[in-house]
């Protein structure tokens with residue numbers, strides 16, 4: 411799921427962001443201002459949707475983000491809406507294979523792609539791999555760029571990196587909330603989605619051990635968004651009709667008859 415900041419693209423002048431301050435890089439990239447595109451875009455994404463980024467592109471991006479040489483290795487590209495892998499159920503990972511080099515590499519790639527994007531969550535199908543693995547993380551730094559009232563309303567709190575293999579999600583209360591959300595596979599758009607406010611997710615960690623996550627608020631939303639990916643569902647498949655819009659139009663009023671944002 412994309413780092414979502416309702417006003418972030420208007421807070422600071424784009425040219426100073428990312429170029430002068432490593433701290434502001436995630437904010438800058440979350441705005442999808444065209445300046446960031448050449449380093450990340452495949453020249454013809456329609457023809458080669460899953461081609462990995464070239465090492466020179468990543469190297470440029472690494473330089474741009476102040477990440478140094480360690481990010482020069484190629485990274486998988488984020489698959490965009492329309493690719494069949496995003497619309498089909500993903501397969502369970504054999505628990506005996508979690509420790510394998512292959513699965514550990516997929517997890518490591520997912521974490522790097524999520525952080526590079528930057529995003530607060532990613533599911534394996536989003537890098538073209540039809541397996542039930544999700545990663546998520548929200549940082550104090552990402553949150554610091556959002557308006558205080560929005561952070562409060564969304565009940566958004568930082569949490570450490572979570573890797574969940576074969577996640578099973580269930581709601582823990584009847585509380586729900588409506589907010590805009592975005593997706594790294596549906597670049598540049600947002601829509602209102604109703605999500606449970608309290609969920610429990612069980613599964614296996616990257617070490618193969620069972621884990622259980624009790625989440626509420628924004629973390630619960632991220633978990634639901636990522637678990638949906640594993641069932642071939644994008645947020646646009648369950649958005650509130652007539653709320654779909656570009657990031658630039660995020661602050662414009664909702665259409666008449668649309669439900670109000672917030673908890674219900």
Ligand SMILES: [Zn+2]
Pocket residue numbers: 411412592593594595635639
């Ligand atoms: Zn997504």
